[in-house]
Amino acid sequence: MQNFIGDQARDVAVVGAGPAGLAAAVYLARFLRSVIIFDTGDGRAKLIPKTYNCPGFPDGISGEDLLVRLREQVKAYATDIVQDKVERLERTEEAFTLTTAGGVMRASYVVLATGVIDKAPTIVGLREAIAARTVRLCPVCDAYEAAGHRIAVAGPERLALKEALFLRHYSPFVCILSNRPADISQTTRLVAGAAGIEIWDIVDDLVPRGSGLDVVMADGSPSRQIDVLYASMGCDVRSELAAGAGAHCDEDGYILVGPHSETSVQGLYAIGDVAKALNQIAVGFGHAALAATHIHNALSARRDRATLRAEAG
Known part of the structure; x- marks a missing residue:
């Protein structure tokens, strides 16, 4: 297991390293935000033998190959991918704390891309x-x-x-x-x-x-x-972290999100299959772009407010 420095807060923690989570990390890194990704290594995409409806791959691509490409893209921005499971997520006044077996991490924003498990x-x-x-x-x-x-x-x-x-x-x-x-x-x-x-x-x-x-x-x-x-047996939605943090979910366990993929808890986002939407890779990519851009804008607005307070004081 890769260790991480618990005292080092990040702008964003992404929980889940499937297509949606990795795409969000790419966007955030390109916005020059500090990001950490938590990966349990058991994502749904790994089961895909070959998909032909993922845009940009006319000859199809396996889930494993798609993940390899996305991980390489993430690593190009020196973003940390930690092999660990987030066991608890808590909202504090100024940030979130994420507890794992490897320690406690603080992040200003959290993106949940924890997915589902098919029955x-x-x-x-x-x-x-x-x-x-x-x-x-x-x-x-x-x-x-x-x-x-x-x-x-x-x-x-x-x-x-x-x-x-x-x-x-x-x-x-x-x-x-x-x-x-x-x-x-x-x-x-x-x-x-x-x-x-x-x-x-x-x-x-x-x-x-x-x-x-x-x-x-x-x-x-x-x-x-x-x-x-x-x-056609349904699935188990991995929304426990969201529910534990107070986010609203529907009767099937899917996390309810707004137009920018933000949950009912400010600063907490849900993207990909865990969110209430069509469970598709292309949808997860769209969620990732919306959430990452909204987070970047919110962080910029926070910085501007802090600058104004400092100048006024």
């Missing part, structure tokens, strides 16, 4: 299946690549139906997987049927095989095959 079905070799793109987590990101394939959706009824209807635009074959008939209401069955979406009840297991998955049925009937499984 996924229990499948042997899940990470390998995600890497092979037979299990996918975001149809907005990659439904284009799944067009025309045999697609299944797994998740709670409401979420699964919403995602299946979205995916039906891309493929003539979309089904919803269910462990028990009672898990799917008659209303959902009617809506799905009208859209040409099948519902497979009594699913017992999912087994990666070749370029797809076998859907094993609980009644012993022959397994069925699909090309792609979309896990």
